[in-house]
Amino acid sequence: MDASKSKNLCSCGCEIEPITFGQTQRFPQRCSECTRLKKIRDDHKQEAISLREKIERLLPPLYRGAHLRDLSRQLRARILKLPPTKGLLLYGPPGVGKTHTMCALMRLYRLKRLERFRIARFVYDDLCLEIRDTYRKGGSERELVKRCRDVDKLIIEDVGTTVGTGSQESDFSLRTLLLILDYRLEHCKPTFITSNKSVEELGKSFDERVASRLYQACEIIPVSGKDKRKRGPENFVEKS
Ligand SMILES: Nc1ncnc2c1ncn2[C@@H]1O[C@H](COP(=O)(O)OP(=O)(O)OP(=O)(O)O)[C@@H](O)[C@H]1O
Ligand SMILES: [Mg+2]
Ligand SMILES: [Zn+2]
Incomplete structure (x- = not known):
């Protein structure tokens, strides 16, 4: 040759x-x-590498594998029908898959290449603690609240779950949630919430104004079933 x-x-x-x-x-x-x-x-x-990194930054390790195909057909259909300005409130007992569902949805939003959504996820009590902390350290609480206001998709996990049913949230907690919800509603930005309390119960522990805004801001879906933390294949959602 x-x-x-x-x-x-x-x-x-x-x-x-x-x-x-x-x-x-x-x-x-x-x-x-x-x-x-x-x-x-x-x-x-x-x-693909940069998308995987973005998903890893957004979702905690336990939920990185969460996918809409894990959900029942009914729940998946309801979630996929959400209008772009409508948020979601999933409520129900512990371990039924509310966070898993939210994380699956956020994975979908993150993978939408054209929209390039800005997404933030907070656990509500952590958010309140962080806001207080920055305030105490002389920083501006506004910055964190501003971030919650500005992102395209905001997930707030476990709203109202550390205060027992029938007990009142603090004024600070009420004010924080109202500030965020009001702004996002006025600017047609969807908020995604998980809670162990129904809207009526959240209305009692926060304030009626919170309940009223949640009805308008979110598609409200009760999630029931067995506690999936008690492992066993029969505990996972049937793919009906
Ligand atoms: N459809 C599913 N497929 C696979 N794993 C699931 C599914 N739903 C939930 N899980 C897993 O079960 C565990 C509990 O689910 P998850 O944390 O979403 O419950 P939760 O409803 O948010 O509970 P809590 O109210 O205590 O926050 C998690 O490890 C989660 O990844
Ligand atoms: Mg959860
Ligand atoms: Zn060649």
Whole structure:
């Protein structure tokens, strides 16, 4: 075989065109078509890596595998029908899959390439603690509240769950939730909430104004079933 010829052939069999630098010529590893295809493959790989990193930043490790296909057909259909400005309130007993469902939905939003949603997820009590902390340290509580207001999709987990049924939330907690809900409602930005309390119960522990806003801001879906933390295949949602 003629070695000088084989050097200028791409693995696909096409001839490789030389690149000229001043007086010298260099033969790239691939023909121009293979170079173009490799760039497309590399770009896709890079995009997949960056999406995986974004999902890892957004979702806690336990829920990174959460996927809409894990849900019952009915629940999946209701969630997929949500208008873009409507949020979701999932309520029910512990371990029935509220957080899993939210995380599956957020994975879907994150994967939507064209929309590039800004998404933030907080556990409500952590959020209140952080806001208080920044305030105490002389920072501005507004920054965190502003972040909750500005993102396209806001998830607030476990709203009202550390105060027992019938007990009152603090003024600070009420004010924080109202500030966030009001702004997001006025600006047609959806809020996604999980809670162990129904809207009526949240109305009692926060305030009627909170309940009223939740009715308007969210599609309200009760989630029932067995506690999936008590492992066993029969505990997972039937794919009806
Ligand atoms: N459909 C499902 N498929 C697979 N795993 C699930 C499913 N639903 C829930 N799980 C798993 O079961 C466990 C409990 O679910 P999850 O944390 O979503 O419950 P929860 O309703 O949010 O409970 P809590 O009210 O205590 O916050 C998690 O480890 C979760 O990943
Ligand atoms: Mg949860
Ligand atoms: Zn080639």
